Amino acid sequence: MRSYLVAAIQMTSLPKLQKNLAEAEELIDLAVRRGAELVCLPENFSFMGDEQEKSSQASEIAQQTEKFLKTTAQRFQVTLLAGGFPVPTENNKVYNTALLIDPSGNELARYQKVHLFDVNLPDGNTYHESFTVMAGQQLPSVYQSEELGNLGLSVCYDVRFPELYRHLSHQGAQVLFVPAAFTAYTGKDHWEVLLKARAIENTCYVVAPAQTGNHYGRRYTHGHAMIIDPWGVILDDAGDKPGVAIAEIQPTRLEQVRVQMPCLKHRVF
């Protein structure tokens, strides 16, 4: 592992596939111009619409999104982490899928979100992800990159389940991805705290691309795509507008924190 710049992209994705892909490409371009070698896209980056609409267009979304990721990674010669997008299953549902793609367009890792967001919020919004999404059955994997370090995958609501990240850090993760579309209502109180906790307790970098603003109807997301270091310090925060958070991943900093705070070595359970 060496030092490099990572980017966490922030978007206001809409129920419009081609428009979102064009927007993602512009932001990837911006991140690469600023020197990022690993660029991370948020959950639902290619399509953000109600669950029924997403489900009915899932084949098209999956096909176009995977093609976009491969060609864009090659074109910009960059590693891409794509937050969740729907990939159809046999039984008319989808997996909320995250993908890691190398600069040659090859798939390095794939993860199907295991925790589904079935929650009624006090603001009147109801979420029933499991109506259209199948829960993944496997814990996410850690992709071991010689250059970029050990990269652990997760998606959004997973961030509330610390055991998943314990699993990742136990498998050697050094960088944890949390691509998200956090609701505005929960995000204002929980987003930053949860991300910092995952960074601190696992002494890992956390890279959290995000959705922001109004997507359709009453659907608002929190924004604040961010990158957090293994001590829990926010290195960059994209605020509440579309854009990019960028920071340096430094192996020496990771080592230093793990020496100063050796909690991974003190695990009992």
Ligand SMILES: O=C(O)CNC(=O)[C@H](CS)NC(=O)CCC(=O)C(=O)O
């Ligand atoms: O909102 C959308 O349209 C898109 N969001 C998603 O697809 C997913 C599943 S519904 N959102 C979350 O997991 C939010 C979690 C969250 O906000 C929390 O844990 O508080």
